[in-house]
Amino acid sequence: MAKTRVVNSSTVTSHYLVDTEVCRIPNVDPFDLSIYELVRYKKFIKCQGMTSLTFQEGDRLRLNMDVINTKYKMKFSYCEYYGINRGNNTDDNKYQYTPNGTIFNKDIVVTEQFIRVKCYDKSHSVIYSNYHAFILPQPTRLQQLKTRFSKHKEEKKPQETLNIVMIGVDSVSRLNHIRNMPKTRDYLLRHLDAIELQGYTKVADCTMVNIIPMTTGRFAEELPWDENKSREPFDKYNFIWKNFSSSGYSTLYAEDYPWINGFNYFKSGFHVPPADHYYRPFALAVEGDNSVWTSKHHCVGDRFETTMILNYTTDFMKLYHKVPYFGFSFLSRLTHDLISYTASADIPYSNMFRDIHKQGLLNNTVLIFFSDHGIRFGKIRQTYIGKLEERLPMMFLVFPKWFYKKYPQITQNLKINQNRLTTPFDIYETLKDILHFAGDVKGDVDVKQRGISLFKEIPESRTCDHAGILPHWCTCMSQQELPVNDRFYNMSVNYLIDYINQQFVLNNVTDICWSLKLGRTKSVHIIKNNDKLLKFKKTRNEVINRIVSYNEKRVDSKFIFQVAISLMPGSGEFEAAVLYDETTGKFTMAGDISRINKYGHDSDCVHGNLLRKLCFCRK
Template sequence: MIGVDSVSRLNHVRNMPTTRDYLLRHLDAIELQGYNKVADNTFVNIVPMTTGRLVEELPWNEQKSGEPFDPYNFIWKNFSSSGYFTLYAEDDPRLGIFNYIKRGFRVPPADHYYRPFALALEGDNSVWTSDHHCVGDRFETDMILNYTKDLMKLYHRVPYFGFNFLSRLTHDSISNTASADTPYSNMFRDIDNQGLLNNTVLIFFSDHGMRFGEIRETYIGKLEERLPMMFLVFPKWFYKKYPQITQNLKINRNRLTTPFDIYETLKDILYFTGDVKGDVDVEQRGISLFEEIPVSRSCDHAGILPHWCTCMSQQELSNNDQFYNMSVNYLITYINQQFVLNNVTDMCWPLKLGRTKSVHVIQNNDKLLKYKQSLNDVINRTVSFNAKRVLSTYIFQVAVSLMPGSGEFEASVRYDETTGNFTMAGDISRINKYGHDSDCVHGSLLHKLCFCK
């Protein structure tokens, strides 16, 4: 498991193209595009990933900040008790998941524990260069990844479990993610070329997107904060040997997933049987990715509080809503513009509204749009809201019947509150037959739009 702090899926697309390309094209990685965090910061998202519980369910609260985490059953303990050699490594000891305003571990949590070395480095300012990102001429990120690579080489023929989390490079700067592209892509290429992934599952992930800064004030920034990257890489022979599991993994790429699901998947990897249950309860909070996650799963089912939920709500507008007519009028104007652009106004009648069947608005829930900040820097389950929500983009699904010809159309149009402009948000669907009504024109778009004169 290799984690990178504060990298949303979209920021990974923007700033780590080489790593992304190697994961998807060469390693056949499974990318979870619907992966949603369940709480605010690193600690409260890693705990569900490694214990299957929310922080308060451990139970743990700030009153226990002076107590070590040794008594809690993290997943690496399960691997260790099953005979696996273990590694735990974080770069910045000040921001350690279990050390920031917390006690950490009294006994090293793994056979190989990077923290003593990290503390020694941190205590010697003379060794740091390049804005505290390099030790002498060595990139700190490379040092951690090489430490992990050494583990993989040493224990290649016996079971091992490694948990790495790197914060310093990406925690404070969204643009620094670009600097992470080369070390991670090199790491994955090296372990692949050396055959170290032939018997290993690689999980490359983040805890959340950027939680502060200018991007955090935007609508897309609010979404990115909640949608971190998540990749799983299995040996290529695994995909062939277990086709049902592989099919489920591919289906789950576009389903709503959370850190709770990663925990259940880790358990299935540890206690692997190759079997698929096939009957999953949609209300089960954590579901292994080896099972097909129900398409009907909601944030409530998955244990995601409303203010972290990025799922869209849909509501039918009444005919006296201002956007009801505005969205319909825009669609009709757009359709008629196609006749002008394609020089067929002498062949096709201009279309007019016959009947509006329905207009639905699809938008993020109001709590997400008004979310301001967490009041507590550790638990972060108590939130405050702005009085005024952030400006958003709305999608209107419009269904109309147009004259002449009684053509029935469905389309999605987008309204941007910032600019006050409409645009199309996809193709136009013709949902009744047009027969020979458009024989005078050519092309799939005009065929479904035109009613010949």
Template structure:
């Protein structure tokens, strides 16, 4: 113990000398990360930055850079393998396609029946029930059930067809209540405009991957719909759940408060943004695909009661548990892509509410989750769906937000420099009615300026509130220390990651310089990371193996760009900053380390903070697991610890 203490003391003294003289930092650097020089050189003058402000510079990377050539696979289109559907929905009508019946079943068609799919009496997101089979029908049927399973039969009585349909059935009692709430909202808050909100989330699509794999959608958004693209939009935490919560509540998960000890409790009590819209008279909808991976139910309890007026969870679970209807790698239900089913449901909801304000939150996971090139499969889908939204007039009085939660989080691509930045920079588009841009020029000007400012999910939350309580005016005096800032206001150029609530591990506003892996501070920061990971899983030592170092992949010092270094005196600067202890000051240095730990060959990336005064290491944010771990951690239920656990039981 004494020897290690003396050794650490010597290391701390050495670090003190190093951080006080920037010239010695340069001697640590023996090689630079393999990235294009224009990206690495903070002194370049080409202006190749997505964000270029006094407090943040985010490089504008080439989505087809030679350093990632081996990872780029451009996928186009997806075809469902099934006969054309016998049944299709039209508003609240279920109709028969007689052309398909005559052509595909050649006279061997007798009748169809349907069953309703309901949540049932159990207060659970995992529960659903089927109603009794209906009477036979051979003609179009007006539906009272929201969700149905349809069977059709041959003349000999055999089952020849199965399908599922999600319909939007008007609830006149609820609509009457909403109209009363809306009148109160208009009377008390006097919003200058009543704008619908449609939020469509697409899992795991970075801005650059959207450029690579969804060119038709991108062109339609920017050229035809005049979308606002937030090019400096940065995630604030690791996965979907912890980024959606800030977007929909304005809080980090821990601030709800929620943690893994509450994973068996439902989320009903929390104030999600759709509740704000509902209480002010908006009809609300929440829909997801891929129910096993859903945001609030993956290793969590979901909602005891439906969170919105329209909620597709029972339908989604029922369809998932009927394997015979799926094809094309579980992407299609019969001849329909699952993504289309959910987007059609969202569009039908909007059409039903054409004379009443509505709020839609849809999140689509399966098609783009985990496979970088699968965004290409989605290009035609979203291009056509946006076009249909436009044709139906749904952009006339709606704000549409097409977004992602993060980029690709796992795999060899993620281990590249560009992959690391992409993971932190998801796509984000906001589409306002074209009349809005003309009617509110100052807000429009700010929206365009903010395309190249540092933005986060917290800003989306503040913007949603401004849409609900729309005044038509801007405050014009924004406190840069405000964590969330409405996009109707101009984001200050002095905004840093610290101001925006972005922890150093996720911040892309700084440069990085590589240390030799055998440097003493490389070894010390890695040693701290391993001890911290093992500390976190110690409670499961009877199930999870103790992890040890396989090898160090890389260690980088995170440094401010040249412009930001002029502001080192700022107490809000989180990168290599001076911390004040009374009359004494201390330099804080950040090391970003990537390691392979065994057993399990797990690859972790973390940002480690070293405080020269206290001589202490600490985590500066989350630890990223950047290779897939499959079922390695299935022996424990705590989702945030599964990435660390290599089960030996």
């Protein structure tokens, strides 16, 4: 029997999140006893900085005279701000200050979108420093977009014009969202009638390679993008925000924690700003000023960094509420490393959703609140539930209330799709459908189509293979552990080790990376699709025959093994799926390799996501 318990207004009663003949994703208790000791602690961050002397209100920078008069009395003299911008360079890691500052000692209308503020006493000593990000009108740009939008409406004739705001949170699984963000979850489901995709599955390892399918409809390597060519920018690729921009939508792109931004971490980012409002120069400037950071680098003075970027996104929605817009924000610092810090995200996000709802900013806007994957490292990742939730990030879609009523067939399909197998590729197709909204869902759905708009019903017959989910990431698969004395146990382990070492040879890094050897084998599992999907035939290997199915015959002769090993030197822990073809007697990889413990600076001698996961540098 499935366990039943109330968890944050959601009751766990069903055995499966997705329950079709070809895919069954187990519905596990977020507080299961096997992980309870790893998830019961919550860490709440409180900003410890001094009260800000300046604060924003629209395009005005205001002085907090109550604090100035109380704390500084006769000492305060004046403040000065300098603008922050990217300049004319193409380096996504550079910013510059305007050469001349603006002095003020009362509230002032700012003319720069990003500013650094310093206030002085009468001896000209700095008594206060801070940073502010504004969303300011761009009249010339707006006129250009207005022309584009008129052309879009004339040529494409969309039945509705819906804005898009996408807000991503790094490394938050659906289960961790239930555990640590109850207020946000409650507001989304009870007040905003959010569609929660419970079978939403990642299709690649880390952030960027899951964002790319969501925003281009392709895998990263299909762009084509070569991770070994890290100096190549991403400007030439057709991200979905370009489609919206060319159709007359104002755009925003914002990330915190600039050193690990998805398109910048050991990459070149964008040589031309990807959006009308691009947060990166501001993030870089703030990141480089250690004097303003407090509370373990989560607060700028008395302001929570997460709240700062959410306010920036909200200001964008306010300014453009009468014209079409597309906003994309992704926040990493708070949730990237520690599963317990997610609890500190609950209030900022729930407050934002409540505010934009009450201010009417969702009346014509689709809100997509999502994550890229669950936590990828640490003790919980080494558990069965941790492995499962790493592959199942949270995904919510909120449509205006009137939309649900006006388009009942689409609404019905959205609700059905909550418990179907879905991926980032489906989000991309849905975004395209929103841009060119036709108002109907006519036409057959091809189950073999990798991406399917959520406006259509996802077929029950959809498999991981149909959806572009490699076996290593597929949560529809059942598994059973192989005994140590089975010949495939060692064969699969040895193949994986050889494959890893071969990557060093192929990339010419054998002189800087150690050749790796087995430390210990943690487990080897045989994994298979739901038994209602495939029938089995007698195989020449009696162990596989016994594990797969007694006296049944399988259609093919290929078997997938999931291997978890620790390698030396470096004690790197790896997990990967390998495929064995019984007709050829050969192994091949069946997806990515997961690094499930942190590698810190062990691989600083190499570049590229794969090599950094594998290499232990010869120091």
